[in-house]
Amino acid sequence: MAGHSKWKNIAHKKEKTDAQRAKIFTKLSREIIVAVREGGADPAANARLKDCIVKARQNNVPSDNIKRVIEKAAGSGGGEQYESVQYEGYGPGGTAVIVEAMTENRNRTAGEVRHYFDKFGGNLGATGCVSWFFDQKGILIADAEGRDEDTLMMLALDAGASDVEAQEGVFEITTEPEAFPAVRDALEGGGVIFLSAQMEKVPQNWVSLKGEEDIKKMRRLLDALEENDDVQSVWHNWEDEE
Numbered sequence: 001m002a003g004h005s006k007w008k009n010i011a012h013k014k015e016k017t018d019a020q021r022a023k024i025f026t027k028l029s030r031e032i033i034v035a036v037r038e039g040g041a042d043p044a045a046n047a048r049l050k051d052c053i054v055k056a057r058q059n060n061v062p063s064d065n066i067k068r069v070i071e072k073a074a075g076s077g078g079g080e081q082y083e084s085v086q087y088e089g090y091g092p093g094g095t096a097v098i099v100e101a102m103t104e105n106r107n108r109t110a111g112e113v114r115h116y117f118d119k120f121g122g123n124l125g126a127t128g129c130v131s132w133f134f135d136q137k138g139i140l141i142a143d144a145e146g147r148d149e150d151t152l153m154m155l156a157l158d159a160g161a162s163d164v165e166a167q168e169g170v171f172e173i174t175t176e177p178e179a180f181p182a183v184r185d186a187l188e189g190g191g192v193i194f195l196s197a198q199m200e201k202v203p204q205n206w207v208s209l210k211g212e213e214d215i216k217k218m219r220r221l222l223d224a225l226e227e228n229d230d231v232q233s234v235w236h237n238w239e240d241e242e
Contacts, residue, residue, distance in 0.1 A: 021060065027232055028056045029069045030082050030102045036073035047181060054184070055198060080104040087113050088130045091221050091236065092121040092214040095207050096130035098235040099225055109230040116228075120221035121214065133237060134201040137162075138180030140173040141196040142187065147171065152192065159186035170195060174202075203237030 031052045039046035043053055049070070056066050085106055087099040097117075103109040117124045142152065144166065152171055153164040160179035165172045175183045177199060184197050209215045218238055225234045 023227075023229065024059050025056075025061055025065065026229055027102075028052065028059060028061060031232065032056070032066070032069045033073040034082050034084065034102060036070055041070050041074040050181075051198075058194060058196060085109065086127070086131075087124060088127060089117050089124040090122050090130065091117070091238070092217040093207065093209045093211070095122075095209070095218060095236055095238045096133045096203065097122065097221070098131060098134065098201055099231055100233040100235075101228075101230045102232050103230040109228075112228060112230070113225070116221055116224045120224065121217040122221060131201075133205070134203050134235060136177050137200055137202045138173075138175035138177060138183065139196070139198065139200045139202070140175070140180075140184060140187065140194055142171045142173065143193045143195055144170050147192070152187075152190075155186060155190050155192075156183055159183045201235035203235075205237060206239035207237050208239045 032049065035046060035049040035052050039048055041049070043050040053066055057063075082102045082104050083106065085101050085103060087101065087110070089097055089099075091097045099113055101109050101113070114124045116122075149164075149166055149171070156164050156173045159182050161173050161175050161183045162179070163174040165174075173183065173187070180199060184194075187194070209218060222234060222236065225231050
């Protein structure tokens with residue numbers, strides 16, 4: 001669930017997802033639970049829940065599992081009460097890192113995130129210290145196989161997309177936040193298969209790390225954050241050139 005809109009990192013993320021399906025399902029279940037409690041169990045009337053369901057399906061979560069989580073969330077008055085929290089800080093070499101988490105114990109999660117930053121050459125900062133480096137965008141990665149670029153581009157742009165770029169066997173479609181659902185629905189209606197479709201924090205500038213030690217620490221920081229059950233997404237501006 002790491003954040004880097006370039007396809008090589010999306011592909012790397014998918015490899016991790018396939019190897020850690022149970023962990024991914026745990027994280028997605030939390031998102032679904034919060035969405036249901038905030039907006040109800042009907043995805044037609046709850047845009048956040050609809051987005052969660054789409055994300056779960058993209059991660060190969062069976063429909064029956066999704067249904068059970070929704071029903072459990074809708075029927076449970078008690079249980080764990082998750083809240084969304086965001087942490088910001090600097091990784092090795094001054095890289096900007098945003099961590100989005102969902103937790104029932106804010107103190108525990110904050111302590112763990114701070115520990116990762118300290119251990120791997122970064123430091124956790126105050127709210128707002130790096131978020132201004134990032135723009136909120138809808139990013140859709142579509143399989144290019146058998147797809148005509150001009151046809152897909154016209155379909156996406158007509159639905160409100162900002163940009164369409166062909167790269168490494170996929171199309172990357174960018175939207176403004178408010179246009180994301182319409183573009184996704186229009187492309188799905190046109191038979192487009194998504195490898196990834198989500199709201200992302202896209203950095204305004206990328207940073208390269210030259211020292212091998214900084215690169216190693218950055219990878220370890222990202223791995224540690226993604227392994228944490230409370231962490232939903234990690235966004236950063238590191239230009240991984242590997």
